[in-house]
Amino acid sequence: MRDSLIRKANLMIIDKTYAEKLNRAKVDMGLSENPLGCSPMVLKALRNISTKDLSVYPNQTLFKQSVAKKFRVILPNIVLGGGSEQLIKLICQTLLNKGDRVVIQRGSFALFTKESLLAGSKVIFNDPREMQKDLKVKLIFLCNPNNPTGEVITQDLIKIIVxxxxxxxxxxDEAIGEFIDESFVIKAVKSDNCIVLKTLSKTFGLAGLRVGFCIGSRNIIRKLEFAQQPFPVSNLSLIGASAALSDKNFIKRTKDFIAKERKFLIKEITLLNLKVSDSVTNNLFISCPGIIIERLTNSGVTVFPSSEFPGMKTSGFRITIKDRKTNKLFIKKLQKAAACLAK
Structure with missing residues (x-):
């Protein structure tokens, strides 16, 4: 039975394996990475590490205190993980049993589906507006803002679902939540049935350090903490993450940079008569026939096709916004790929 679940889950291509295959493309619009890199405060902190930082086991308390202060929660509301990917696995392994039903936001992050299937659960895809009733399921996965579209679910709608x-x-999953002014964290802590995922891989630019955290009510976090590894995040990662979390100016600079590049890309893509998602983040979803994706791939462009996002009904692909030079190269490639639609 376990083997069949693994085979079923392995049919899904996810960011990690996709990156190994396609990250060397000439124009890489694929992985959700910060084109500005990371905060200079992170580099400074890591340059000042000591021998002790390498030789002793990690102490999670200082970073948890930083998270608690930023989000106005207490330490028992927080569990750390090796990126949100590892926390998604932890959630499914800890809270799901064989045969449980799981509702997943249609066309969102593939790992929600993969880890639910590996836990032996039955997966159902719904749009958020279809979730405003008792769904009689064990878990519900939402992505806000959504990956791949960058579109927002209102806080009011999330509250109704909860x-x-x-x-x-x-x-x-608020992996790219820094692009919006609202978070469900405080409401999640006060509820008995809600947890929020955060990561430092995207806006904070620390994808290589693998740091994520989960915030929720004490009862749920206690279960996850019990099942979690004793040292899920390294000392070096905790040092870098603490520095990143304290640099508000870098996040503002990132948001301003992405907003400017997003405006440029949307304008150029729209001129090609292609539909672009109403994104507020560093991701854009472009609706188009599969032949355009094929042409982009053959011309050396990395994108994420809609097939990477389980339950997605619309044909198209996701791009992550990069620097102006890369974005211009992408537009040139897209212009050539889209020329087939005019014939």
Whole structure:
């Protein structure tokens, strides 16, 4: 049975394996990485590490205190992990049993589906507006803002979903939540059935350090903490993450940079009569026939096709916004690829 679940889950291509295959493309619009790199405060902190930082086991308390202060919660509301990917696995392994039903936001992060399947659960795809009732399931995965579209679910709608599904645990992935002014963290802590995922891989630019955390009510976090590895994040990663979390100016600079590049890309893509998602983040979803994706791939452009996002009904692909030079190269490639539509 376990082997069949693994085979079923392995049919899904996810960021990690996709990166290994395609990250060397000439024009890389694939992985969600910060084109500005990371905060200079991170580099400074890592240059000042000591022998002790390498030789002793990690102490999570200082970083947890930084998270608690930033999000106005307490330490028992927080569990750390090796990026949000590892925390998604932890959530599914800890909270799901064979045969449980899981509702996943249609066309969102593939690992929600993969880890649910590996836990032996039955997966159902729904749009958020279809979740405003008791779905009678064990877990509900939401992505806000969504990956791949960069579109936002309103806080009011999330609250309705949480309130209507008292017997389920709602997992809200806010991996790119820095691009919006609202978070469900405070409401999650006060609820009995909601947890919020955060990562430092995207906006903070620390994809290589693998740091994520989960915030929720004490009862849920206690279960996850019990099942978690004793040292899921290294000392070096914790030092870098603490520095990144304290640099508000870098996040503002990133948001301003992405907003400018997003405006440029949307304008150029729209001129090609292609539909672009109403994104507020560093991701854009472009609706188009598969032949354009094929042409882009053959011309040396890395994109994520809609098939990478389980349940997605729309044909197209996701790009992550890069620097102006790369974005211009992408537009040139897209112009050539889209020329086939005019014939």
């Amino acid at each position: 309130d209507k599904n008292k017997e389920a645990i709602i997992v809200i």
